[in-house]
Amino acid sequence: MNQKHDSLELCIRQLQMSAVIAYPTEAVFGLGCDPDSESAVTALLALKHRxxxxxxxxxxxxxxxxVPYIADEQLSAEQKERMFSRWPGPVTWVLPARAETPRWLTGRFNSLAVRVSDHPDVVQLCSQFGKPLVSTSANLSGLPPCRDADEVMAQFGADFPVLRGETGGRLNPSEIRDVLTGELIRQG
Incomplete structure (x- = not known):
């Protein structure tokens, strides 16, 4: 078994137990957890002081x-075309959320920020876990986002579950756009 496969199996098990993990994304390492587990999301928010x-x-x-989290039926064909023209990739879209989407995901909004990634480790992780992950940059409040597994362990401890892999090499976090208006919310 190689280190990457072992770390993938470990991360899947940790996600199934409502733990928080770190994994490489397009630009930085992300912290993630099961979006349906309030205890996991609460732990992630506490880690980030968010x-x-x-x-x-x-x-x-x-x-x-x-689809289980977003109000897909509220999107026009044109809005979907705009979104799909940039996916998979490092663009995050803000979409209307379903009424039943938990507030621990949407916060004070009636929308949800979502991304279909083209990073092979993210695709493999989400595919094997069978659902999306919460994704926020892996860093403690006030520190820069981690760009490799060693930085994650330096900030979060040697026992923190990390999917071994490389980031996609992008310098900036994902661009964020509103799917309804096309408005740029955060430059990528």
Missing amino acids: PVEKGLILIAADYEQL
């Missing part, structure tokens, strides 16, 4: 994984 009101991003292997 208020629940800000809302979170879900990252997925494909669009179908996001």
Whole structure:
């Protein structure tokens, strides 16, 4: 067994137990957890010192994984075309959330930020876990985002579950856009 496969198996088990993990994304390492586990999301928010009101991003292997959380039926063909023209890839879209989507994901909003990634480790992780992950940069409050597994362990401890892999090499976090208006919310 190689180190990457072992770390993937470990991370899947940790996700199934509502733990928080770290994994490589397009630009930095992300912290992630099961979006359906309030205890996991609460633990992630506590690690980041992030208020629940800000809302979170879900990252997925494909669009179908996001459908249970978003109000897909509210999107026009043109809006979907705009979104799909940039996916998979490092663009996060803000979409209307389903009424039943937990507030621990949406925060104070009636929308949810989502991304279909083209990073092979993210795709494999979400595919094997069978659903999207909460995704926020892996860093403690006030520290820069981690760009490799060693930095994750330096900030979060040697026993923190990390998917071994490389980031996609991008310098900036994902661009964020509103799917309804096309408006740029955060430059990528």
